[in-house]
Amino acid sequence: MKPLPSLVLAAAIAAPLAAQDNPLLSPFRLDLAFGGGRLEHRTDGSTFDGKADAGFFRFTFEGIGDRGIGGGLRLEGIATDDDLFDDAGFTATEATASSLFGHVTFRIDEENFVMPIRAGLLLDGYILEETSTGDESTWASFGPQFEVAPELLLLRNDHVGWSAYANVGLGVAATSIDVDTVDDDSESSSLFYRFELGSRLYVSHVVFGLGFVVRGQEADESDTQGGQFVFGIENDFTGVLFSVGAIF
Secondary structure, three states: OOOHHHHHHHHHHHHHHHHHHHHHOOOEEEEEEEEEEEEEEEOOOOOEOOOOOOOOHEEEEEEEEOEEEEEEEEEEEEEEEEEEEOOOOOEEEEEEEEEEEEEEEEEEEEEEEEEEEEEEEEEEEEEEEEEEOOEEEEEOOOEEEEEEOOOEEEEEEOOOEEEEEEEEEEEEEEEEEEEOOOOOOOEEEEEEEEEEEEEEEEEEOEEEEEEEEEEEEOOOOOOOEEEEOOEEEEEEEEOOOOOOOOOO
């Protein structure tokens, strides 16, 4: 075989192999994450405020095709201790938050850099439960969410890679409020914000991550039902997150 055609053939074979060696371009990603931190709850126009230790859980699956278009699902959960309002003098109360984000993904990629852009629908539930009585106040929200998640590969050597990443998200939603001690549900709206900053270690098909995470909601004061309304609230979780997953 002549030298020039041989070089062309070698380059054609090496190019896809090099792309496969870049962990940021893997078609599929499966991820489990666990963390801990503090959740703070604030109530507008009321002393119903407090902080408590909280745990965090996340499951993520995402698939992206050759053209950089795909989609995925993300499930998250947060749960606090029952001393959320102890400092304010209220009875034992705990908060739980859960969300499901289904989205389409558009991935921008350059050498050693990717930036998935995700747009989809968020289903979120935030519950305050008075543990002695079991009475609950629930904020159920549904609406669009948008986020960007840039990641830069800092080191790549054979089957090992190390990266820095960020994730910034924003969502708006219609919110229905159900208070066990009130007959009628109330309607409101919410703003959701998400932020994460951290680093990932790629070892062959396994991914380890460590990051700082923020999750927050701001719900407006509700409309008036039967002469009653629900104050606006804010809740935000800040903590440290450890993740382990697979790329394939």
